[in-house]
Amino acid sequence: MNESVMPFGWGGITFLVCYLIGLLFIGWLGGRAKKDNSLRDFYLGGKGVGMVVLLLTLYATQYSGNTMFGFSGKAYRVGFSWITSVHFMTAIIVGYLLFAPGLHRLSRKHQFITPNDFLNHRYHHRGINIVAPILMILALGNYLLAQLMAMGRALQGLTTMPPETAYIVGVVLLAGIMLVYETMGGFRAVAWTDVLQGVILMIGFSILIFLIWTQFGGIAETTQKLFNSSDADRVKVLPPDPLGSRRWLSYILIFGLGASLYPQAVQRIYAARSTKVLRNSLIAMVFLPLMTSWIAVMVGVTGAAHFQGLDGSQTDRILTIICREVQQSSTLGYWLVVILFSAILGALMSTADSCMLTISSMTTKDLYLRFINPKATESQLTFMGKWLSWLVVGILAGFAIYLNSLSSKPTLVKLLDLKFDMLVQLAPGFMLGMHWKRLHGTAVFWGLITGLCVTFGLYSNEWIQSTGFHHGLFGLLANLIVAISLSLMPLSNKEQICHDPKKAA
């Protein structure tokens, strides 16, 4: 089975080139709107963004290559049970209820730029200031890597180049364009390109649902086809077994507590111009899983019914296989696929550029400024942050190309899971710390270390895998036990002074 779309003709390629040039133009406009050379201006767009920009940047950032390729691929493998993704994407917004209102207010008062600025403000703990940024950078690096790999896969087959070459060109070209517009305009460029990418993404998902309906006879036909299939495919329309149900619950918990702490999303909480803007954006966001993740599930399930026999990382290409089918059907189908591919590129680039900017901000402000050169000026830091982005993306692009050359390629959802196992360990520091004043820095630090040790120590444990729950949740349990126990212990006088700024003063 051919797993690529048909090469685009001149019309399609011209459309994509115009789209990419449009992104560069928006980046240039973002650069012109720059007010000063401060970190806040470069990383958060100065005084913040309004409702439309915030909503679309949140949307374009949270729905990524994983949603289009990874979710449809997973739905191909497990069937309707991947409605889990609708639940866990909703859980992210529910997770915000636990800390976003307080975090936004504090960020306005204290001019936070990076997620760790809150942790430093709350705990003043050197260990947290080292471990938390590194943890977030690693998690985001993993996410950025997944996006870069998806970019390469998206470009495979668009041209007449051999697939391996197309993959490399895709990674290098798209990463290069992102770097250029981000360097020119910082957060403004990223957020404004997200508006264009978010709109095209919404159009793309609408096209997808239309294609499924018209090209493959609707969902009723898909369901019946799967019911009449062999046992391996029939299970995709049946309710999940007990293990599947536990895994479902695990996804809700790990996304609700982990994905809501996406560092780039936390920075968007900071970047909201006002409480009203943030609140209204979250209200709109909470309904988007039903219009986005659900469509990705439909794509995967439709693929499972009509294109049986895919395996492993091949399943992440089900969307391109469906596109090829549509492309061949008519001129209208061809152009719909061109627009859909622009949406896919938009989804990938908008997530990747946000990760890139956040990694850059955390490396410069949380690590370089705090530990290496505390006397650096804001313009020096901004300059350094721009070039750090090039370095990080260069390394990860090389890694993405290397991973693609391996015979056993990792699936996109596997990469996604790994990130949340790490991020969820920050939940006590942000969520519990926002409400429980007795929680102190030493407790959070040792909880974090314990959580990470348990998570990675148990990674190949078969019993843990058989429970259906993510390793990160076992780590989080250990993390909470340690953090709460240490916080409940009476503090020595010296420790009390360390933890109480008033006494220290």
Added chain:
Amino acid sequence: MAPPGMSAESTPSSTGIDLSGERRFLSWWIWVVYSILIVAGIPWYWPAQYEGTLFGLPTWTLCSLAASFVASCFTAWLLMTRWPVESVENDLPVSEKNHS
């Protein structure tokens, strides 16, 4: 029950954080509602070989989606009713407040 150290009437704490505004999403009944929605949304209670369909979809799928939709509506309602928009003064950075 509130954890030790968490008073009902909160004031700016030693950590510099005023906790009064953030607790409005911590009422126990809110999380009971979410728990019920999770229990209803995960299709653990359907027979293993259930083949019923509604509107072309497996029925258990529709139930799950309905639970998700209710969760979305509930969250939107909570955000609208329990997150009052603060005044511009409260949104100002500390440095700007001191100058004004």
